[in-house]
Amino acid sequence: MKVSRRTLLKGAISGATVAAVGAPHFFIPNPAFAAPWIEKGGKIKVGVLFSQTGNLAVVENDSTQVVLYAIDEINANGGVAGMQVEPVVVDAKSDIKVYSEKISQLILRDRVISTFGGYTSASRRAVAPIVMARDHLFYYPTCYEGRECTQNIINTGPLANQHSQDLIPFMVENFGPKVYLIGSNYIWPKESNKNAKVWLERVGGEVVGEDYVPLGGSEFTPIFNKVRQQQPSFIFSTVVGDSDIALHKQYLQEGFKVDKMPIASLTTGEIETRAMGAEAGAGHFLSAPYFQTMENPTNQRFVEGYLASKYGGGGVTHYNMEETYLSVYVWKHGVEKALATAGDIEEVTPRMIRDVSGNIEVGDDISPEGRVWIDPDNFNIWLKPKIGQCQSDGQFKVIKAADEHVGPDPMSIYPERGVCKADGLHQPDGTVKTSVL
Amino acid sequence: MSVNDFWTPFALLPFLNALIIGISLISIWLIAALGLTIIYGTMGVINMAHGEFIMLGAYSTYVLQTLIGIPFLLCLPLSFLILAAIGWVIERGVIRTLYRRPLDTLLATWGLSLILVQGVRLIFGGEPQYVGVPSWLNFQIQADFIHLSGLRLFIIVMAIVMVAVTWFLLYRTTLGICVRAVMQDKEMAASFGIDANRIYSLTFCYGAGLAGVAGSMFGALKTLFPDMGGGYIVEAFLVVVVGGVQLAGSVLSASLLGELNSIFSYFTNDTFARFVLFTLVVVFLRIRPQGLLAEKMTRR
Missing domain, CATH: 3.40.50.2300 (Response regulator)
Incomplete structure (x- = not known):
């Protein structure tokens, strides 16, 4: 049979269609016949x-x-x-x-x-x-x-509830009720901020500003300009990765005073403080369950x-x-x-x-x-969530540690969605x- | 989020401060774009590794400062020399063979950027490094609400110096005349006895050196890590393309983009400002693809 280019093309298309329709059934292994995940004698x-x-x-x-x-x-x-x-x-x-x-x-x-x-x-x-x-x-x-x-x-x-429960009341009590929220622009900072707002409301705090930078963004002066305008008591930061280092460096360059308006962060750990220089990290707060010290x-x-x-x-x-x-x-x-x-x-x-x-x-x-x-x-x-304060050597000192274990509550600010159990969301x-x- | 949260209410002094921040942004964008303008403008080489040159400049400062102990101010000219040397090797080794194939240069320099990032990661590791700012730059200029940090003022001054020196070299020296002659018509310039290949080498070295100085300052201002170049290359290309690939155009476009970015960020937020800015650039380039100022020159 002589195969023209057109018939070849038709064949290829129909073949691809069959493959595309058939493929899903073909590749999902049937559990009953599947090889074991862990084989004896292997790794x-x-x-x-x-x-x-x-x-x-x-x-x-x-x-x-x-x-x-x-x-x-x-x-x-x-x-x-x-x-x-x-x-x-x-x-x-x-x-x-x-x-x-x-x-x-x-x-x-x-x-x-x-x-x-x-x-x-x-x-x-x-x-x-x-x-x-x-x-x-x-x-x-x-x-x-x-x-x-x-x-x-x-x-x-x-989880967000384990973070905010201690940190927000601690900061409001020690520095004042006005908070400026700065985060990276994706879901975790936004949800964490929602959680923080719930806890703020309970202790009588207020949000005076909220800003997000793109992941990898490193220019914070426009935000700091607004921070200066709003004069918050502290900054609540959920900025992650390399941006976090730029945030602290520029905070220092702007001449903000860490004892007047510190940054309370959920992310700024030992690795970040080392890269930003201890002078830029010192005095700020971090909520985490673990510190190197x-x-x-x-x-x-x-x-x-x-x-x-x-x-x-x-x-x-x-x-x-x-x-x-x-x-x-x-x-x-x-x-x-x-x-x-x-x-x-x-x-x-x-x-x-x-x-x-x-x-x-x-x-x-x-x-x-x-x-x-x-x-x-x-x-x-x-x-047990803990609050650490960065010291002049870039290491954190535990300022406050929860006495009891705190349970995770994924739906803490969404009670209307139901209760999470092992078999699913009730x-x-x-x-x-x-x-x- | 309600409308009131989205729009920052206008207040005169913070707005004036936003304009000053705009100047700081201009200086950063311009410094990032300067080397690219020179290399692209003169040689027609779209250097995708420009961001990595900036990164290498930052790392040479880190090595000079942290491991050898040279003061920050001296690191700037040394980074220039180191990057000029690296630029020379790259021009001789890679770019030279590709002058007649601009698309291949694009791919080659992009490949080069991957090699440089991975090389730095192998040597220094992926974690961010620390470049200290000299203590005499840790001051702030403050008059009521107007506020500018010492380091940013220093970067603004450096931007002016770098543009002035580049302008002087291009428009007030014999070498500059040769460079501009080659820019306009390589064959004709060559027939007048100008060694075009040597001019290309020199401009590439100079452009790379400028990126090195840029890196030194960005390392101190922002974060120093192997992938940092990617963030600057976008801004640099934006400035160069909107400006029309020449010095005065880059200064003008950096000024416009920097101020607009700062003003939009003040009234809305940084993410939205970028969105507006990129949209404006796309619309602008649709209407005027040759850029703000475009010199008449032969297409290579």
Whole structure:
């Protein structure tokens, strides 16, 4: 048969159509016939999905390093359930599209049992739909706004309610009621500010200004001009990454006085203060569950061990790294508990690990910030929020620590949306909705 | 967010201060764009690695200041020399072979920018670094509401100096005459005995050197990390394209863009200001694609 160009083209189009229609059925593996996630005699593969390049690399580079450090530590102590752990490290390049591309690759091609990743809510929300569609498991190891109720994500950082509850009353009491909100322009700062406003209202504070800069933006003088016009008692900052350093540097250059109008931040940790110079960081406040200077034997071991390891080139440990470190141990306990339930390691699935992770505890002997545990309903973490003040050497001094553990409440300012339970969001009308983003 | 939250109410003194901030923004945009104007204007080379030259300038300041202990002010000319040297190597090694293929230059310089970013990351790591500002620049000029920090005043002065020196070199020296002759018609200039290749080398070195000085100051003012170049390249191209790829045009366009940005940011917010600005630029370039001021010159 002679094939003309036209028939060839027609064939190609119809072929592509068949493939496009057929492909989804073709590629979703049927769970009953799928290979086990963990094979006996092999290694347990986990995904490590952080940005090593781009403007989020400032923080996420450390996240990668600390996950690798934790995995080395676990492997050296006999691994998980007697098996070694093998990290599959991927660079997400600070690009939302790359996060969603790479999570598919990790799940489908590399067949990792779970993935650790992300520092911004934008990246978490990019991977979440894929993780949920595959019924997989994602560890989001840093603070976020809450407002979600998924069955496939475990979080080891503080929620907005755990941040604001102590910080806002503390600042209002010590510096005055007027606050200027400055944040990066994406969902977490906006939701955190909503939360902060609720707490402000309770203690009689008021918002005198609210501004957002694009991610990676580094020009704050127009905002500081308005700050000077409004004369707030303090600045509440949710600026992230490299922008945060420019914010503090320019605050200092503008000649603002830290004892008159300090910045209360949810993000400015040890790594940022080092890059901005201690003179720009000193005197400002940070709400976090962990600081490098915390005095307990576990933290001492963590700081010394990490900085001496090949991953410790950054020279500091900060709250985001510690939360990431915890997430690896939460995962380890989860796998072991799932194995105890299933009996056979080849039976363990990502969802099974998630379902047994409620109430999993990381004790004083491992957790540098002290004992923490996973909430059995919403799978966020119970912790003790602390307020630290940056000292002239760039390290933080704990000014105030909560006496009791504070529970995570993802719907704290959205009670009308319902209550988050393990099986889904229990809505006020009595229905249960799963995978709520 | 209600309308009242979105619009900042007008108040005279803060508004005047916004105009002064605008001058500071102008100086930053102009410094970022100056080297690009020279290289693009003279050679027709669209240098995608310009932002990375700025980044390298910032890192040379970091190395000179932190690791060797040279004072900040001396770092500026040294960064100029270091970047001019790097520019010379790059011009000889890469750009020279691509003069007749402008699109390939675009790709080559973009590839170069990736190599430079990754190289710096390998050597210094991905985390941000610290460049100190000398203590004598830690002052503020203050008159009622009018407010300007010492470092920003210094950058404004430096912008004026850099433009003046560039103008002098281009319009008051024999070398400048040669450069402008090559700009207008390379073949004709060559027939008068001007070594066009040497002129290209020199302008590329000079443009790269200017980027180096820019980097030194930006490192002190903002954040110093391997990917910092990406933020400046957009502003620099905007200034150059709107200006019409020549010195006076760049000064004019930087002035317009900087002030507009500051005024919009004052009345609304920074994100919205950028949106308005980019929209205006798109509309403007639709009406006048050759830019604000465009010299008559041959297309290369």
